[in-house]
Amino acid sequence: DIQMTQSPSSLSASIGDRVTITCQASQDISNYLNWYQQKPGKAPKLLIFDASNLETGVPSRFSGSGSGTDFTFTISSLQPEDIATYYCQQYDNLWTFGQGTKVEIK
């Protein structure tokens, strides 16, 4: 089974700050890595697919990078509506999610 290690588990940042979340896979998953945003009571929403591709309709302040085992998700300028929990997901072999990162406003 592929394990995903995501960090940090939570972070607090100011509006306009750059926010970075990392995810590490237990084995090479190429670029089969997605990033989701989840708000309370809602299903997850896909933001970034295949490590670095912006899903249609998602604001360009969201971005992703990486390949193999190490991946990064960035919000270039945090907005109030970005308050949510973010998850990485591998889909190279079945699905596995990271533990999640709760993003709060400082």
Add this chain to the structure above:
Amino acid sequence: QVHLVESGGGVVQPGRSLRLSCAASAFSFTSYAMHWVRQAPGKGLEWVAVISNDGNKKYYADSVKGRFTISRDNSKNTLYLQMNSLRAEDTAVYYCAKDLVISVSGTSLESYWGQGTLVIVSA
């Protein structure tokens, strides 16, 4: 627009069974594998099971293997999750999700999830 609607959740005693359903519409259900993902209260997302488009291949998370069974009825565009020997730790919102497939344009991975159905395992 792809639509997935889960049902069948509720309160059940430990050791009992429950069957969840997921009604799919507005896409070619028979062409896609389907997944169940769950989320315990205040916790993260946990993948539960996947079934191939024709129902012949099924894979499970270790935490549910031997207790849960995923199935589908392609004539009814419906996905199921039979949950037996339920435990308190199975308490969660259960989501069905369409498998991830890149769009023709290459600009979307076409991720679709239902709204979830809550299962509470409690005496």
